[in-house]
Amino acid sequence: MKVKDGITGLVVGDALGVPVEFTSKEVLDENPVTGMRGNGTYNMPKGTWSDDSSMTLATMQSIVQKDGIDYEDIMNEFSLFVHEDKYSQYHTFDYGNTTINAIINFDNGIDPLKCGGAGERDNGNGSLMRILPMAFIPGIDYETIENVSALTHAHERSRIACVLYIEIARSMLSEDLEILEHIESACEKIRDYYSDSDELVHFKRIFENDLDEVESSGYVMKTLECVLKCLLTTSSFSEAVLKAVNYGKDTDTVGAICGGLAGIYYGFDDIPSDWISDIPQIDEVFDLCNDFESFCKK
Template sequence: MGQNIWKDGIIGLMVGDALGVPVEFSSREDREHDPVIGMRAYGTHNQPVGTWSDDSSMTLATLDSIKQKGKIDYKDIMDKFTEWCLYADYTPFQEVFDIGVATSRAIIQYGKGTDPIDCGGKTEWDNGNGSLMRILPVCLYLYNRQKMICTSENESIYLIHNVSALTHAHLRSQIACGIYYFMVKSVLSREGDLLAKLQWGIDAACQYYRSDLNNYKELGYFSRLFDLNAFRQLSKDQIKSSGYVVDTLEAVTWCLITTTSYKEAVLQAVNLGDDTDTVGAITGSLAGLYYGYNEIPEQWIKTLQRLEWIEQLLCYD
C-alpha cells in the first residue's frame, strides 16, 4: 500500500476532527463571533488540545483491520468497532466521549449476533454521517487494489456499500459513501485543480449510479453537487453543516471549492458550526489528499494526541 496517501488523508482527517471537537454543536453565530483559528482545548467535550473523536477512532479501527487482514473483513471491522465502543480502543485517553446513536445501535445489534452487514439502520431516519466519516481507509484500499489488479467499480461500490451498512444501511448513506469514493479517486488520479477533480469524481459517481434506475430517487438528494461551478456560488447561509449525510457532503464540498489551502478549508469547515468535528474531518481528508501532508500546519499535527502511535499505525511494510 502507498504510505503517502494514507498519511495525507488520515492525518488530514484527524487534524480536521481535532480542530472541530472543542466547538462541536456550537452555532454558526458563535463561530462568527469567536472563530476557530487553530487548535483549542476543552470546550464542548472538555478534552485536552489535539483530542480526536469517534470520526478518527472508527477510521483508525477500519485502517487497523485492513492492515491486519489485508482485505475488507466485515466481521473484523465490527469487532474493532466493538472494542472501541466497549473498551475505548482507538481513543486518545481510553475514553469514548462521542458516539452516534445509529452507530451505538448497530454495535449492540452485532453483539446480539446479527450478521455484520445487517446491523445498520435502514430507515429514512438512519442517514446520519456516521459511515461517511470513517469510509476513507476503505476508499484508499480499493483505490490501490484497483491499480494493482484492475478490479471493477461494481466490486468496489459493493464493498463500500457493505462497509457503510455496518452502521448505516440506507441507500442514501451508501450512495454518499460511493460519491466520496469517486471523489477520493479523482483527487488522487486526475489532473487539474481541486474543483475540476471533484467535478470529475461527482460526474463518475452519477454515471455509475444512473446505470440502475433504483438509484435515481436517492441520487436526486445530492443534485446540488452536480454542477460545482454553480454550487460554489452559493452563500454560506445556503450551506448546512448538520449531521445529516447530504448536508455533510455538501458542506465538505463547498469548503473545499471555496478555499485554496488545507488550513483555509478545514477552518472554513469548523467555523460553519454544528457538526464541526465530522465536517472538519471529512474536509480534512480530501484536503489532505489534494494538498499533501506537508501542507498541513506542522504545529497542528504535533498537537494530535498519541501521534507516535498514529504514525506507527500508518506505517506499512
C-alpha cells in the same frame, strides 16, 4: 505517502472541531477557531480526536490485521472502540445513535452486513466520516465501499454518499486536476452507475454545483455539501478545514471529512506542523498509516 496525507488531515480536522461541536455558526463568527484548542464541549485536552478518527483507525487496523476487508472483524474493532476505549486517546465519546445501534446489533450476534440502520432517518454522516481508508485500496469496487458503509449506515443515500466521497478522493490521488474537476469527474461516475436510483435527486445540488447556501449538520447530504463548498472556496489545507469547523454544529465531522480530502489534495506538508504536534499519540496514527500503505501496495 498518500495514506498519511489523508488520514492526518482527517484527524487534524476532527481534533480542531471537537472543542466547538454543537456551537452555532453565529458564535463562531464572533470567536472563530484558528488552531487547536483544549476543553470546550467535551472538556478534553487540546488535540483530542473523536469517533470520526477512532472509527477510521479501527477500520484501517482491521484491514491490516486481516490482510483484507473482513466485515465481522471491522465490526469487532468498532465494538472495542465503544466498549473498551480502543482507538481513543483517553476515553470514547461522541458516537451517533445509528452507529451505536448497529454495534449493539453486532454484539447480539447479528450478521455484520445486517447490523446497520436502513431507515431514512439513519442517514447521518456516521459512515461518511470513517470511509476514507477505502480510497487507498487499489481496485476497490462500489459494492465493497457500500458494504463498509452499511455496517452502520445501510440506507442507499448514505452508501452512495460514501461512494461519491471515495471517488473524489481517488480522483485526487490519481490525477492532477482542480478541485471542481475532481468533483465533477466523480459526480459523472456516480450519475452513470446509479442512474436507476431514486436517491440521486438528493445529490442534485452537488451534481449542479449549487452550493451557495450550505450548513453544517449531522445529515449526510448537508455534511457533504458543506465539505465540498469549503474545499471549492479555499486554497490551502488550513483555510479549508478552518472554514469547515467554523460552520459550527457538527464541527468535528465536517472538519474530519473536509480534512481527509484537503490532506490528500494539498499534501502532508501543507498541514500546519504545530497542529499535528498538538495531537497526543499522533505517532501511533503515523505507524498505522505506514502499515496500511504497505497493505495497499501489495
